[in-house]
Amino acid sequence: MELKAPQDSSIIPRQWYNIIPDLPEKLPPPILPNGAVAGPEVLEAIFPRELVRQEVSNERFVKIPDEILQLYAQAGRPTPLIRAKNLEKALKTNARIFFKYEGVLPAGSHKFNTAVAQAYYNMREGVERLCTETGAGQWGSALSLAGSLFGIKIRVYMVRASYLQKPLRRILMETYGAEVYPSPSSVTRVGRKYLEENPDHPGSLGIAISEAIEDVLSSRGTAKYSLGSVLNHVILHQTVIGLETLKQLESIGVGVEDVSYVVGCVGGGSNFAGLSYPFIHYKLMGKTNTVFIAVEPKAVPSMTKGEYRYDYGDSAGLTPLLKMHTLGHNYVPPPIHAGGLRYHGVAPTLSVLLKNRVVTPVAYSQREVFEAGVLFAGTQGIVPAPESAHAVRAVIDIARKYARGKEKPVIVFNLSGHGLLDLAGYSEYLNGSLQDT
Template sequence: MEFQEDLVPKYWYNIIPDLPKPLPPPRDPPDSEFSRIELLKRIMPKEVLRQQFTVERFVSIPEKVREAYINIGRPTPLLRARRLEEMLRTPARIYFKFEGATPTGSHKINTAIPQAYFSMEEGVNHLVTETGAGQWGTAVALASRMYGLESSIFMVRVSYEQKPQRRTIMQLYGAKVYSSPTSLTEYGKKLTSQNPDHPGSLGIAMSEAIEYAMTNGYKYLVGSVLDVVVLHQSVIGLETINQLRNLDEEPDVLIGCVGGGSNFGGFVFPFIGAQKGTKYIAVGSFEVPKFSRGTYNYDFPDSAGLLPLIKMITLGKDYVPPPIYSGGLRYHGAAPSLSMLIKEGIVKWREYNEREIFEAAQTFLQAQGIVPAPESSHAIKAVIDEAREARVKNEKKVIVFNLSGHGLLDLPNYESMMKRMS
């Protein structure tokens, strides 16, 4: 057990100093009536904000945070998908990092814990955030409770209705969960007056959470996209590097799905920094085509434009995604660091549709017995494609992917997909 705990890193990895060119900094819009960058100082915990702008390559993990990581089950398992290899008749070796093994069922807890810890250290007593599919809200609800803090979660309405189990778990942890858009904020009132049946979006829920935090003097926690989140999530990739080393394996292909980019960046960026791997694949949803149709511009992370502009691949802050099966991939943009790496050609991208990911999920769960989250099933589809290519070319490459969450709370979505597939 002690040996396993040694695999948990004592620092986070920050890719910013290792990017091919300087990352364009966040900025205020030219016609701004107030400074969004100054607003960050009001709504974000001080240490979280400091880490957001750090250029340190390695950032020390506080020992109490590292202990919390261990207590929630880190290191998470790195498993070889032998039955999937056999089913695909591939000479490739396939490994997956199983972030679904955490108590909240996904990678999101990796940044919720340090953000809640730094909030507690600062004397904060109430945290606010948004959530799409529910994984991030669940992680914040648990992390808040771990440090004796209250929490309020604005959940995208379509997910609030599709995933009542996620809502129940957050409430069991003690969080207050609201269906966004709500009547609790001016922005929410504006949207619901225009469309009482508005399905919501992650950008809208983000704006509501920020406004709610500002109005009540609470602190806001960010779940994806920003550099500090990708920094905290690097615990995934750093652990995986250690685990592969113990197996005497060198990875060739590294794959992860992308909503905002935190699980992909947290998994893949440490490998890029260590110059391990030859192919990095970011996988998105065909129904939310940010990679194929988005532009690389400065845009707001939230729909109301309360946060600073960041340069990223984006479909536009006003984009309202369809109420698809995969709530965690319904975000309009991608993390600035990931966006740059895609534009520079270092990271490749793919987009898959509902039928493709449903078939991939079914193949994986019948082979390995694990029900993957619909989001992670996008990565699985890319793995299957790479494994089949290896079979054609007779390449004994090593494919490693991040199974960023389990799908046990997504069964209603799978049931609806089954009906549509029949």
């Protein structure tokens, strides 16, 4: 391993980047079932006013409050940008591979970036409790910590398949003070409905979102909802990743025009967008020819096989409808280990970029992903989360194309979290019992 960029707090950006004004076409608004546009007042029923303002903002840059900047710095931002020289050597490639390592953050993933921002704005408006969903548990862990930092109670509905696969994630959330329920649960009407249909229901992010929103709507204003991906304000907060990366690359003599590929995994889209959107800004301005690769599991192929249409963000239809690439809000994905990528749709902003072919989607099976994760761990020393290992798989395939010739492309990817709480999945791969989906 070789650290190639300085960890200097001056690198932390003072503003988040909002891609909405730069999109190649106008972002379709959220709508109600009757076709009417869902205005800010609809969103304010479950989100604090400032986050709703960010959700609909057309400002290209949004100031990061000083309190959040301080927490970013205390948590370890800027996160390391590392050149994967050992991986390059193993692949015998001419490519230069850099990864932004978000796994050094508290709770082990990039989710901390938006968790502290959302908790801060909720605290400012006097919110006492937040409800959320989580897949693999990275988002739930990050929000649980943020709630502890700001004195807000956290309730997490964790997809049942991951709740059973990853008990250490649940313990981490509870250590931070959160309540954690397997979803579908017996706590909500929505959860009880799905359990009655199937007592062994594996759950889905769509169902867990429905449970969290029902909880908020029945709280009579004492709770708000917090989301870990998909919506604009969430993606906005994550752009700290890409903005830092641009500065770190520049500090070692690599300009934005030198970057050939930017790669990230996609569930709802937050970690891919967090790295790529600041780079896509230059692509949309016509200043670069960078190729953007968004990676998903074959088991949940929302980008590669989903339809681009309006759909609910949750299984019970409690949210407004969003125009996005979707497999349908009733889709129940198989219980793959990459629980954070088991969402039926993707971010509306990312969907616009997919439609306009600014971003190229690819999909891999579980076995391909864990094979890449093991190779990366053996060369770079970091065990990637199963979600992040999707990006590693794509990077490996790209890099192998440059084993001959004189081209030396620069590949940048987001290693969005570590897999030290996901070793059960690696164990299944290593002992040959992993189900390939």
